Amino acid sequence: MLRLLLSFTILHFSQSLCPNGFDLVSTGECRGYYARAKLDHTTALDKYVAKCGEMQAKPIKIQNAEQQSYWMNRVGEYPGDVVIGLMCNTTSKSVQWYDGTGLDYLPPNGIDEGSSCSPRCIWYLWENSWKRYCTTDGINSSIYCTTQLQQPIPSANGCDDFESDEDDGVCYQIADAESWQEAQKSCRSFGADLASIHSLKENSFIRRLAVSRGAVTGLFLGATASGKGNDFKWVDGTDWDYQNFYAGFPVAGLGDCLVMDTAGSTAGEWVNTDCSTKLPAACVRQPNNHTCTTGPWKEGEIISSPGFPYDASLACDFMFSVPVGKRVELEVIFLEANSCCDNLVLYENYLGAYVIATLTGEMSNKVYSTSSSNFMRVSWNPNGGVNVKGMQIKYRAV
Numbered sequence: 001m002l003r004l005l006l007s008f009t010i011l012h013f014s015q016s017l018c019p020n021g022f023d024l025v026s027t028g029e030c031r032g033y034y035a036r037a038k039l040d041h042t043t044a045l046d047k048y049v050a051k052c053g054e055m056q057a058k059p060i061k062i063q064n065a066e067q068q069s070y071w072m073n074r075v076g077e078y079p080g081d082v083v084i085g086l087m088c089n090t091t092s093k094s095v096q097w098y099d100g101t102g103l104d105y106l107p108p109n110g111i112d113e114g115s116s117c118s119p120r121c122i123w124y125l126w127e128n129s130w131k132r133y134c135t136t137d138g139i140n141s142s143i144y145c146t147t148q149l150q151q152p153i154p155s156a157n158g159c160d161d162f163e164s165d166e167d168d169g170v171c172y173q174i175a176d177a178e179s180w181q182e183a184q185k186s187c188r189s190f191g192a193d194l195a196s197i198h199s200l201k202e203n204s205f206i207r208r209l210a211v212s213r214g215a216v217t218g219l220f221l222g223a224t225a226s227g228k229g230n231d232f233k234w235v236d237g238t239d240w241d242y243q244n245f246y247a248g249f250p251v252a253g254l255g256d257c258l259v260m261d262t263a264g265s266t267a268g269e270w271v272n273t274d275c276s277t278k279l280p281a282a283c284v285r286q287p288n289n290h291t292c293t294t295g296p297w298k299e300g301e302i303i304s305s306p307g308f309p310y311d312a313s314l315a316c317d318f319m320f321s322v323p324v325g326k327r328v329e330l331e332v333i334f335l336e337a338n339s340c341c342d343n344l345v346l347y348e349n350y351l352g353a354y355v356i357a358t359l360t361g362e363m364s365n366k367v368y369s370t371s372s373s374n375f376m377r378v379s380w381n382p383n384g385g386v387n388v389k390g391m392q393i394k395y396r397a398v
């Protein structure tokens with residue numbers, strides 16, 4: 001179902017998938033505080049469900065000791081502050097979760113089921129038990145919610161959510177963007193680059209893909225102009241060995257970014273356009289072979305955990321060295337790791353005696369450096385890597 005949907009929409013990628021202020025805790029689950037609300041006894045659970053729904057999240061549901069202990073740590077001084085998603089089902093006359101599932105775990109100090117089954121009650125966490133509150137006054141509570149991250153499913157040809165050009169085996173996709181700079185970022189967030197084009201066949205493949213994704217007003221390609229606006233170069237550094245400009249283009253002064261026309265009689269032909277135009281982008285990447293590769297790496301190159309962003313389960317070590325006398329500066333461009341289980345460890349030198357930082361959870365654009373060594377070892381240590389994307393880093397000499 002997901003794949004079907006993706007094949008008709010332009011890809012979007014949000015760098016941070018847990019809602020703001022939520023923790024990425026375990027198995028791809030985000031948990032956090034959303035708002036305070038007065039839960040009226042007649043509609044308490046409905047209101048709780050609706051509040052979490054405002055951010056595509058769900059009420060607290062506790063199915064094991066880890067969850068019980070996590071949420072108990074949020075309980076403050078007042079009973080009733082941390083409500084949970086329990087309800088009494090008046091048909092079955094038993095307590096169940098808001099989504100209709102039964103209780104497969106009970107807290108250490110048990111549950112207060114009361115003597116009558118009323119839909120007009122809300123349960124909250126207190127002293128390691130689930131207490132019931134059924135008065136008419138309503139209750140001021142903190143609304144905590146949870147959401148589950150969704151990780152795309154890896155495919156056999158290694159293109160995953162990208163389309164395979166069977167001809168040369170590389171993978172293409174059309175991504176949403178607000179400008180050429182955004183287009184480049186957007187492609188990189190998929191572990192891809194803006195596409196360079198080297199044959200008519202490739203040009204046609206990308207044009208057909210764009211049209212099938214509804215990108216009919218044009219498409220950014222991975223080239224910019226320098227000088228007088230007509231000296232185009234591919235940003236991936238490959239040779240300029242093919243071009244398909246519309247007659248008379250590029251036109252100096254029209255803009256420094258390369259765009260493919262995608263519909264109409266000039267479809268497939270290229271023009272130059274202002275780089276701040278809002279257009280989707282053609283992204284390209286190598287098939288994902290889900291293996292840890294050992295470099296050598298270049299300064300400034302974006303390096304991802306194996307399988308990024310489709311599979312974060314493979315461990316990998318990266319060694320970075322810079323000239324003697326310099327230090328290694330590492331930028332964690334993006335990290336999405338389950339804080340229970342997965343981490344990224346940065347070591348001074350390559351033996352791993354001195355840890356610079358142990359990172360987990362979610363972060364972006366954070367910089368670390370060695371204190372004196374010209375070597376840094378970076379270990380991606382997933383323990384499952386469930387439903388998270390993994391990491392992207394780059395290094396430079398300072």
Ligand SMILES: *[C@@H]1O[C@H](CO)[C@@H](O)[C@H](O)[C@H]1NC(C)=O
Nearest residue numbers: 089090091092096099100101
């Ligand atoms: C209440 O329980 C009955 C019988 O087990 C079930 O069919 C029904 O779906 C439940 N209602 C809700 C709202 O979950």
Ligand SMILES: *[C@@H]1O[C@H](CO)[C@@H](O)[C@H](O)[C@H]1NC(C)=O
Nearest residue numbers: 036037038137138139140141
């Ligand atoms: C609940 O909160 C409202 C608004 O913050 C406040 O006016 C009210 O007194 C509170 N009620 C209780 C029972 O704490």
Ligand SMILES: *[C@@H]1O[C@H](CO)[C@@H](O)[C@H](O)[C@H]1NC(C)=O
Nearest residue numbers: 286287288289290291292293
């Ligand atoms: C996996 O991909 C990398 C980079 O694209 C390549 O260097 C490596 O040889 C590939 N490994 C296998 C087993 O295909």
